[in-house]
Amino acid sequence: MKLIILDRDGVINQDSPDYIKSPDEWHAIPGSLQAIARLHQAGWTVAIASNQSGLARGLFDISALTAIHLKLRKELAQLSGAVDSIFVCPHGPEDGCLCRKPLPGLFHDIARRYDVDLRDVPTVGDSLRDIQAGATAGCRPWLVQTGNGPKTLKQGNLPANTQVVQDLAEAVEKILTHAQ
Template sequence: MKLIILDRDGVINEDSDDYIKHPDEWHPLPGSLEAIARLHQAGWTIAIASNQSGLARGLFDITALSDIHQKFRKALSHLGGAVDAIFVCPHGPDDNCLCRKPLPGLFHDIGRRFDTSLEGVPAVGDSLRDLQASAAAGCVPWLVQTGNGSKTQAKGDLPAGLRVAKDLADAVDQILSETN
């Protein structure tokens, strides 16, 4: 199985300090949906791992989150793409859960769901916590320079084995060229 794990906000769609609370606020980054469609068409299993503390903060509810994901899936399907699973952590930063990145709980859930090792699985994110979670789970961390990626890269103290790409399309181009 060729598995890839993607963060959502800042990687696939525009991020917001005010959170993405409604489908009208969800806007894909240029080339991101096409990149996911290329992965899907190349036979990759695609999982999303996303912290969504806006749920715990009461900024939106699970219905709004489902509507956002429905908009994402519909836009992706128009390009011939699909994702296999979306995993979210609904907890706030002080809830002491195991699924909130930088902890690797969501990644472990993905490994169990697909009954596969995460060793060497590419995991694309834009924040240090994305990279830390993926590295702790045995994935190959990929940093995109969209979203918070440029700021994350400038801060340094990044995990070993880090790969860097301009955006998701660039990461996918590199991954597909290395695996074909």
């Protein structure tokens, strides 16, 4: 199985310091949906691992989150693409859960769901916590320069072997080229 794990906000869609609370606020980053469609068409399993503390903060509810993900799936379907699964951490930063990135809980859930070893599975994120969670789980981390990527790169302290690219489209191009 060819598996890739993507963060959502800042990688697939524009991020907001005020959170993405409704489908109207969800806007794909140019080229990101086409990149996911390429992965899907090449036979990859595409999973999303996303912290969604807006749920715990009461900024939106599960119905709104479901509607956001439905919009994502519909826009992908128009490009002959698909996401196979979406894993979210609904907790706030102080909730003490194991699924909130930078902890690797969501990644372990994905590994169990697909019964795979995450060693060298590519994971793409825009924040240090995304990259750390993936690296801790054994994934091969990719940092995009969309969303929080520029700030993350400036901070430094990236896990070893983190690949830095402009956006999801460039990451997918390199991943697909390397996988052949």
